[in-house]
Amino acid sequence: MKTPKDWVLVTGASSGIGAASVDALIGGGFGVFAGVRRDVDSKALVTAHGPRVVPVRLDVRKDRDVLGLVARLRRSLRARRLHGLVNAAGIAFAAPLEWTSPADLSLLFEVNVTGAFRVTRAVLPRLRADRGRIVNVSSGAGQVTAPGTAAYSASKFALESLSDGLRLELASAGVHVSVIEPGAVATPLWERLEAQMARVEREAPAASRAAWKIPWANVRGVLAEARALATPAPAVARLVVEALTAEVPRARYSATPKAELLAALAMDDAERDRQTLLDWGLTPRES
Ligand SMILES: NC(=O)c1ccc[n+]([C@@H]2O[C@H](COP(=O)([O-])OP(=O)(O)OC[C@H]3O[C@@H](n4cnc5c(N)ncnc54)[C@H](OP(=O)(O)O)[C@@H]3O)[C@@H](O)[C@H]2O)c1
16 A cells, blocks of 8 residues: 555544544545543554554644654654644543533643644644645534533634634745634534533532523523534545545634524624523523
8 A cells, every 4th residue: 555645744633523434534545643531542543454553642732742753753744744733632621611620621722722733833834844734623613612511612702803813924935824703513523521510510500500590401402403403424424525626725614503693693792692691592581
């Protein structure tokens, strides 16, 4: 089998959108550096894809791992191209902000924002030299904020802003930057989210838990509804490949029901609040 000339680095390759992107990229003839955190995930990737995948130990919070990644890319790429970076590593989080600890918020930003930035910054010299592309996996939550998922939204809004900045700053170098904005996607993220939601609920003070009983049940209901309608991960992976291969890639690829998102963005704040509260079954208290 011929070794591919063009390679893409995918973070969060062990599962969900990252794993589906690895499959789609290899199917499209690319070689993939796959960022994973466990040996078992490295082995599974090599078993599935053979020499077209090079697993790399990568916790995006760790400078040491990122240094190792850069050395690995240098050794393995030699005259081959780094065609792209896909920042798919990420974590979700749902809780009223009242139940969100500073440590919870920091972890979200450390993985979803600083983590993506740390990896991007480290591989940028190589992407610039190879005129590669960057694809950041954001979310519909990076465009609109909803009750119960605001901390997660805050991290995705930050990722969107960094992506816009990178797109502008790298335009003259010919390095395209795109964001993917999925709605709900059928991945293991939802089981992880379920465990996290149970934890914050357990840890919330009793009085606050009582105050949040009905709205929290409604937030849970909205999330369960979204999960039931989730898009399969390969559909999102196709957008990742499109962003990496289109002659003129778009700044944003939305997999969120577009009409709803555009309608939400077009509303003024008061109108959007009213509609969101209605959708979430929350009633504002009259003074
Ligand atoms: N699923 C959805 O409904 C949905 C919707 C919109 C946006 N997204 C976004 O899509 C991205 C991928 O999510 P997913 O649905 O594919 O979730 P997933 O199946 O839970 O996959 C998350 C991936 O991120 C990795 N990861 C987590 N923390 C990491 C860290 N510190 N360093 C390196 N890797 C880390 C995980 O690795 P381990 O296996 O080692 O933990 C895993 O590979 C996320 O950014 C998420 O916000 C998902």
